[in-house]
Amino acid sequence: MKKDLNFEEALNKLAEINEKLESDEISLDESVKLFKEGVELSRICQKKLDDAKLEIEKIEIE
Secondary structure, three states: OOOOOOHHHHHHHHHHHHHHHHOOOOOHHHHHHHHHHHHHHHHHHHHHHHHHHHHHHHHHHO
């Protein structure tokens, strides 16, 4: 998975994974694989949110 996804791309991929996981048409192995990918995407999103928050706090201090 690309680590250089922007927030919106990562969030959209996470939504796609969520839809797939909610379907009854995937195997257990595929579910585990998608879950792992979702966790990684979630971490990417959280990091980008944390970075944005820090940037906003810096601007407010100036």
